Amino acid sequence: MDSNCLFCKIINGEIPADKLYEDDDFFAFRDITPQAPQHFLIIPKKHISGPSAVTDEDDQLIGRMMRVGAEIAKENGIGDNFRVVLNNGEDAGQSVFHIHMHFLGGRAMTWPPG
Ligand code: AMP
Numbered sequence: 001m002d003s004n005c006l007f008c009k010i011i012n013g014e015i016p017a018d019k020l021y022e023d024d025d026f027f028a029f030r031d032i033t034p035q036a037p038q039h040f041l042i043i044p045k046k047h048i049s050g051p052s053a054v055t056d057e058d059d060q061l062i063g064r065m066m067r068v069g070a071e072i073a074k075e076n077g078i079g080d081n082f083r084v085v086l087n088n089g090e091d092a093g094q095s096v097f098h099i100h101m102h103f104l105g106g107r108a109m110t111w112p113p114g
Helices: 006-012 056-075
Strands: 019-022 026-030 038-044 082-085 101-105
Touching: 006 026, 006 038, 019 056, 026 056, 038 056, 056 082, 056 101
Parallel strands: none
Antiparallel strands: 019 026, 026 038, 038 101, 082 101
16 A cells, blocks of 8 residues: 555545456456546556566466456456556556556557557
């Protein structure tokens, strides 16, 4: 828990979010600025600033985040066609420094990303 972190505040209920899923370890909610017809974020309740701050003690947590996110995608009609994005660092587009997986779906995607 980091009292200055936007996503920790969403987990706490201090800032409202369009919640899709919650369990003891994770919280998932719709992105406020969707980049696809379906765009949600899954975050661990543990405050980890980003992918490069993941340690070996988080291996199971981060693996499960992928699996739970894929299940939420399925439950929300994205099926098996979705893109998962993790941004690490400002130059990569990270704006919130609490690790999050973006799940984007509902349209065809192009490559390379911008
Ligand atoms: P990133 O740029 O990878 O750090 O992603 C942060 C994401 O959080 C962006 O896609 C934002 O649109 C999203 N975001 C920021 N504030 C909120 C909020 N209050 N509720 C939902 N999504 C948010």
